[in-house]
Amino acid sequence: MGVRGLTTYIAANADRYLDEHELHDCNVVIDGDSLSCQLYKSINSAFGGNYDHYFRVVCNFFGMLKQCNITAYVLLDGGYQAKKLSTVKQRLRSKIGAIKHLNPLMDSQPTFPIMMREVFVEALEHCHVLSMRCIFEADDEVAALSRKLKCPVLSFDSDFYIHNVQYIPSVTLSLKVFRRNIPDEESKKKVRLRKELVSEINSDGDYDRFKGTEVKRKCYYYMQCSMYRIANLTRDKGLRSEMLPLFAILLGNDYVPSSIFKKFYLNVSMKKTGKNSTKQGKRIIALLRWLQHETLASAIDKIINHVEKDKKVWLREQINNGISGYIHEKSMAYDYFGFSSNEQPGDYLSAATIPDCLVDTTLEEDADTGTLEEEEVDKSDHGEGEDDDNSNAVENDDEDDNSSSSDSDTESEPLESDSDDNKDEIQPNSKTHDSFDTYTPTNETLFVPPEWLLKKILAGQLPRYVVDLMTMRLYVNNCQVENFLLPDCNAISVPILQLIFTILHQPYHREFRYLTRVQRRTDIEYKRFESLSVDREFDTASDKNRKFFELILRDFENSETIFKVIEETVPSDIRLLFIAIIYWARYSKHCNVVYVCSLLLCQIVLTEIDSRLEPTVRDRRKFEKIFNPNGIKGVENAKKNVDENELSIEECKKDVTRNECIVTQFNRLLELFSISDKLRTKHTEFSSDIVHGFGEFQSIVYQLNCLNVLCGEPYSNIVISKCFNGCFLFNMYSTLKERPNIRYFIKTFLFPASPNLLNLFKAMMLVLTPFVGCLSSETISKRKKRRNINKKKSREQRKNNVTANDDEHANADEEDPNEAEFEDLNNRFSCLMKM
Structure with a gap:
């Protein structure tokens, strides 16, 4: 999701809010999608994915954690939520623009390949790391599990500055393992603890080199990082911790668009917010100062008083939903990993069970609970979410203005409004491609996949888009490095995708929307595809549905021979x-x-x-x-x-x-x-x-x-x-x-x-x-014949060019007699002048 500008603000005041920390001998909850992007950003992606290289990088990283006696629990994102769609569309356009101008030698903005997350899961399985894919966004689940296990979170999402957790921004984690010797009791005062580099991440090395590593009695291995605690911010600003979720909502996130607070901003003083701060930085300081003197109830009332009457009830509901997301304590992963029964989790593919809170349900026709209007581009959404494909590699706070502010900070200057907030937004085209204005998704809060499917989703065996196909009947195309003058290179696999959609929605014949790029333009459009009419029924109770899988070659006359x-x-x-x-x-x-x-x-x-x-x-x-x-x-x-x-x-x-x-x-x-x-x-x-x-x-x-x-x-x-x-x-x-x-x-x-x-x-x-x-x-x-013909043509062309050049030289040699006589006279005249 992300809180606009908060990461930049914390980084600028790192000495106050971040503590140096040695990570070792503990559990850690990892935001898998964020980490997968962070580890890939150093790999060149211009050629479509160096997956073997990336696999070794990921394995090396978890090998280091093992060397430091750190047990990792990785949570992966599931499907998108409806409120994220405008952000998703904006980011898709941005990714298309980045790919079109990609320079393979200067890949400063990494474009993550289509199967990066799947290779990340391959590496987790290879390293026997416990993991679970959430049904929807993993942020709240990560925070809840971290609080239950009383261990830090490793991610790069500014939401974790608001969650009451120990938060390690992944960019601060050194990809190196150090060893520190522990002196004896007698010599503690005399001997200084020595820090020694043991190993660092090496994508060319053996990713199993950490196996069998044992910690010596008089030393320990650790990874250097910086840790944030919510108390650092609340103590510094004199806030109560329950005020921070409201603070995050006021800055703008996916729950509430920041533009709705325009009138409220005008009534918040900008006194002494810093001359060199950015616009969003000033807003952060002013809001923190204003919240010091309010309770949660009084603050919400004052905020709601500054919005239109017809939006008051809606805004209060959205604020309550946003706050509950930051403080909820239910954790599906806690049960999934086996902690609820006080048992240590084993191999997650074999020992994991579905939590009791998820019961076996099946999708029924007309089970949709309502119609959700999809906005073409929500002008109040600035793409501040930080969990999408490109966002986790380099966390983006979408600063409004990076230039220094003027020297006109006065006592009465109000908090700046969002008048400029839309300057980075994607404006609707004159001819919109989003022709399907409404859709009827399954209610996200009540959605539970069938048991046979849920097991595969939680185990990370299926990609995240499966949930989108079920809840919103939507597929967001992950554009690759390709020739944008040609049709989308992912279009070739649409028939397979249709078969997947058919399985997920059997026995009903439905259609889904396919969000993809527009050929030759930096734009996106919706296409519509339907379920396939097949003469075979998918058996959810069967372990193998080979006959259904073989439908991918249904257009081949010799499909049976091929499989045989x-x-x-x-x-x-x-x-x-x-x-x-x-x-x-x-x-x-x-x-x-x-x-x-x-x-x-x-x-x-x-x-x-x-x-x-x-x-x-x-x-x-x-x-x-x-x-x-x-x-x-x-x-x-x-x-x-x-x-x-x-x-x-x-x-x-x-x-x-x-x-x-x-x-x-x-x-x-x-x-x-x-x-x-x-x-x-x-x-x-x-x-x-x-x-x-x-x-x-x-x-x-x-x-x-x-x-x-x-x-x-x-x-x-x-x-x-x-x-x-x-x-x-x-x-x-x-x-x-x-x-x-x-x-x-x-x-x-x-x-x-x-x-x-x-x-x-x-x-x-x-x-x-x-x-x-x-x-x-x-x-x-x-x-070969065509190549020889081309070679012959090129030889003839070169021969013709040589002949033409020879003719030109020959013509040049055949000078006009009058011109020769004139040149001779000039030469003689020159000689006379020299004499």
């Missing part, structure tokens, strides 16, 4: 990946043999090579120091050949040796994980067309994983961190597209000393070739 071949020839962990590639090749206008080969090579590197070369190192110097590749020879010949013996993919995987992985990675692949020198010197070499094609594939994987979980996981979910590195894929595509014979290049230049890796690549290609048209020999030969 994949079941028989492809290892279980990558079957869904192959289905995604087949779907992508069928419906994409961009997918070609270069895309498919690049993707398969990336999967081989991230799965087979990295698994044999732990720790995963991308730096050439570190790699050479750790693995000594110069002293290792590759494998000249494989034991078997795929073409002759028809080896399966599983057999090829077993034959891969560690030595050939070391040699191949060092000699051929390491440089593909970083931005090339050519791109650094000339950033125009960056092609959004290439990233657009891979963006389509990401969208397919994103939706397929969700559908697979809903259907009871008939296949193993695609492990995103082991199949996609955007930078590697971009560089590999750029390399392969210049080659007339891709397979020959891979054999001769990429895997010359790795025949077993080459066999693995061939085996994958053999499975896909019958179902992916661009991989057929005929298509490849046409590509």
Whole structure:
């Protein structure tokens, strides 16, 4: 949600409100969405997501917590609430604008990739960290659990300055582990406690290096941070703690628009609020001072007296709702993690149970409790919420004016009104795209998913948009780095999304709105899609709904053959990946043999090579120091050949040796994980067309994983961190597209000393070739023929240009006799002048 300007104010007065703290030997409640963004902001996102890199960063972070004997409880956001829609739309427009002007070398404003949060959950599972996805926004749940466990909150949301919790802003947490020696009792007075750096977050290192770490008797490990306590603010300003929620509402949040307080602001004195403070900073100081002399009841009465009569009842209700959100004590996570029964929570996927407060309910037709008017753009909403896709990376308080104030602060100067508050808002276009003015969502306060679905949501197995599809029948499209002259790259997966919506609303035939970008413009629009008419019924009581999942290939004539071949020839962990590639090749206008080969090579590197070369190192110097590749020879010949013996993919995987992985990675692949020198010197070499094609594939994987979980996981979910590195894929595509014979290049230049890796690549290609048209020999030969024709045309063009230039020179040499005679006379005249 966020409180406008409060983070800036606290940071400017950090010496008064923030205390230095050593974090160790405790529990900590983590705002998962906020932390996931904070950890990604140092990773380049221009190529669509370096998910393997991000996975290691997250695992390293939780490894550090473990080293410091810190137990983390991570809470993830669920669906949006109706009051957030105007903020969501504003942020979507902002994200589109940021992507359109993205510079891959200067990614100052990180654009988070579509599957960032899913990779974050993958890392939590890998590290066995307890987590839970909330039904809606997680802020109140985080605060309630923190108070029950009496432990700090780690987040970057200014709302936690108002919640009565110990709050650690995540930007103040050093991503380093220190060790402090504890002297003996006898020498405490003589020996100074020594601070020593032990380790720091290292995305290239082994994320399991913290396993088995034991704290020595005479030292402890900790992470340095700053901690805020609500008493710091109330003591400094002479406030009672119950006044702070009202203070937050007056500054503006999602409960009440700040513009409604215009008349009230005019009656609050601006006396001595600081000459160098921003407009919002002055407002904070003035409000804190005014609240010192009021009780909660008297303050609310005075505020309501300054609004129109027809808004008084509504405003009082909104203020009460806002205050209750900051002080409620119910915690679903407390029960979910097993604390209510005084038992220590175990593995959350196996031991977690649904809290008693959530009963099994099913959606019924016409169960909606009312109609909510959706405003096109709420002019009183400034996007001050800080829990959306881009907000948590760098907390934004939306300061109204960053310039210094004038020297005209007087005794009688009133608190500035919101006359300028709308200057950063999104103005409605002359032709609005939000054509669906009303919708009928399920009442959020009463909404409880069916039990079979609730288990999957709470466990974090489903993305947050599932709740939106159920409560508001809305899907907010997460725009990717793409070519904005082309249609939305996520449109390719809409049929899968329709199937997901059909499952969630069976047996009713309904429609949902799809909020997405407008082609060629920095704008958004609504589209409308309906449930699919299918001849199969989804069985919520069944563990597997394989037949329903197979509807994704319902337009394929050979769909049964595809699933049969994949079941028989492809290892279980990558079957869904192959289905995604087949779907992508069928419906994409961009997918070609270069895309498919690049993707398969990336999967081989991230799965087979990295698994044999732990720790995963991308730096050439570190790699050479750790693995000594110069002293290792590759494998000249494989034991078997795929073409002759028809080896399966599983057999090829077993034959891969560690030595050939070391040699191949060092000699051929390491440089593909970083931005090339050519791109650094000339950033125009960056092609959004290439990233657009891979963006389509990401969208397919994103939706397929969700559908697979809903259907009871008939296949193993695609492990995103082991199949996609955007930078590697971009560089590999750029390399392969210049080659007339891709397979020959891979054999001769990429895997010359790795025949077993080459066999693995061939085996994958053999499975896909019958179902992916661009991989057929005929298509490849046409590509070569077309390339030769283009080369021939370019040679002829260059030849014609040379001939034209020669003709020009020849014409220049054939001078006019009169001109030659005139030039000769000039030369003679010059000689005479010199004499």
